[in-house]
Amino acid sequence: MDPIIANFIEENIVPKFNYWIYVILMMIGLYAMITKNNLIKKLIGMAIFQTAIILFYVSIGVKETGGIPIISHHGPDHHQEAEVHSEESSKNLKHNIIDKDKYANPLPHVLMLTAIVVGVSTLGLALAISQRIHKSFGTLEEDEILNELRPGGHD
Amino acid sequence: MKVFGLIAVFVVGLLLLSATQDFPSWGDPRSAASDGEVSSFYIEKTESVTKVPNMVTAVLADFRGYDTMFETVVIFIAGIGIIAVLRNFEGTDSPSDHDNDDDGAGLLARFTCSLILPFIQIFALYVVAHGHHSPGGGFQGGVMFGASYILLALAFGLSKAKQLFSERRTMIFAVIGIFIYVGWGVLCLLLGKEFLNYSVLDSILPGDSMMARSHSMLVVEIGVAFTVTAIMFSMYSNLSTRGRLSKGL
């Protein structure tokens, strides 16, 4: 690739590209929830909307220099840190100094775990209600259901 | 109607896209969210205060344990809600009529599933128990365990799965899970300190107060796994049979 074009992409597009795609995904989900007639398609739109928002939150906690948020005591960095701090008090040898730039931010992960589970509960309950609607009206299309509720008029 | 939807979506989309100018660059370690005090406290102090290497499990089960308790209650309410909306008690005849109705999938699927199911369940228990040192925890292990029962119902028929995990047993499991969680918090209350403050439990559990927090996290995750297992299977068995609990998929 041409180095000028690659440089341009790295400076201007890469930092913000992900946010644009998340907004596009959210708008796809919102459009499906508003305009689709079938109830199951509306639920798929709701699920797309929810996962796009969860994706946005998790990507806030990403760090370029960081790995997964689990502290491991067998990596190569820990021995070097113990040697460097050995001149200081012995208390520092027991509590290893943890460099916070090496771990991704764990807080958005915690909040989004709850969000995923609440999302699947909502989806299960919505599918149960749509089955009940199908049993009463015989159809899953929204305009036919509205026609049966208000016979003759379209409101 | 579609035109209005399109206009609304375009307006909101343009507003959000113009708001992304102010966001910090993706992956910046010096952004406001990653450099703040709260997240720095959790990264630096979790290991020394609770002796649990997995920061996400520690924050989920100990520092923000109140949140997780109500999340378990939300799953339970969803399970009860599905039963309330769909469950149809009138068509239940004597059980011997429905025993020959569904025998699940063919011979190959039944043989393969009978080989692989014990390993799925052992792996699910492993994931629950090792939530402190590797990614995992109560939710993930509970969902895998519930999914193993769903696989049993798909391969052998719902009546066979109901022999192992009947509706009454499912509901008892779900309630036991919530009682374990809340009961552990009340135990902390009875010993003198606040609700869900695990460090006072070092008088009953072996080790000092930091190890007491680590052990309590495991107990609480087991409670969550109980509830999630039961509710996942109950959701599937109600949704696939339209509430009648016979003649499944």
Add this chain to the structure above:
Amino acid sequence: MIWQFDIIILIFLVVAAIVSLRLKDLLGASMVFGIYSFLICLLWAEMGAVDVAFTEAAVGAGVSTVIMIATVFSTTRRSKD
């Protein structure tokens, strides 16, 4: 983070979302929704959120797709739009 990998997976994600909403066969739409969940799980594992990816693989691509297919089998399979 490997930005080339991210861009490719995100484009697949948008395509999967649009296809899942355009299919008239509801069983196919549920399956493409399962594909969407798997792709998002892969994206989170690459970003370093391993707990979230584990939960999404178990819940989103497992239980959520199964109960959606169970509902489609109990009700109608074709949709008008």
